[in-house]
Amino acid sequence: QQPVQSPQAVILREGEDAVINCSSSKALYSVHWYRQKHGEAPVFLMILLKGGEQKGHEKISASFNEKKQQSSLYLTASQLSYSGTYFCGTEMGEKEDGTASKLTFGTGTRLQVTL
Amino acid sequence: DTGVSQNPRHKITKRGQNVTFRCDPISEHNRLYWYRQTLGQGPEFLTYFQNEAQLEKSRLLSDRFSAERPKGSFSTLEIQRTEQGDSAMYLCASSSEIGRYTFGSGTRLTVV
DSSP states (O other): OOOEEEOSEEEEETTOOEEEEEEOSSOOSEEEEEEEOTTSOOEEEEEEETTTOEEEETTEEEEEETTTTEEEEEEOSOOGGGOEEEEEEEEOOOOTTSOOOOOEEOOOEEEEEEO | OOOOEEEOSEEEEOTTOOEEEEEEOOTTOOEEEEEEEOTTSOOEEEEEEETTEEEEEOTTOOTTEEEEOGGGSOEEEEESSOOGGGOEEEEEEEESSSSOOEEOOOEEEEEO
């Protein structure tokens, strides 16, 4: 099932912070975050495995609460280059036969950073 | 690492015609995925391969859609008897592990 993201859209002034949430109705093995700019392919940001770890990438970080089946992406001191649509991708884990699973992408959060 | 390559970038076709798209993944990646994306929506899973084996197909993929990955290298996605509802961006991605997909630039299909 498709994970649900909130908010659907957010407008920030440069330097402001934002949080994007991703919720799943199923138990998750991992959560992945991608950013897509208009007319371009999604670009990988980070991956979080179950265990509740928090990862950072410059001023962008994320957490994963496997009990709540939720992940949050934190954007601090936003820059104009952060504008785009953010997608979480959820993955149930490798199958017992060792074959790969696949990502199911969320509904997307459109972020616009202005001057 | 030359990235994931998709061809063509754009395709305009008349309803009822067949179309074929090609994806060349990153050479060392054994996993290849096809997704479809419409405006304002997230990528929607279609099918994926591990090496040459097609492991899963979405229920959304009707009998008009078929994908192949001969010899576990490039992949093709064919749509037969195209319909206007098939108009979308078709994205290919590859990975060498679970997650961390590298996407191609996509093929934008317009059915008129």
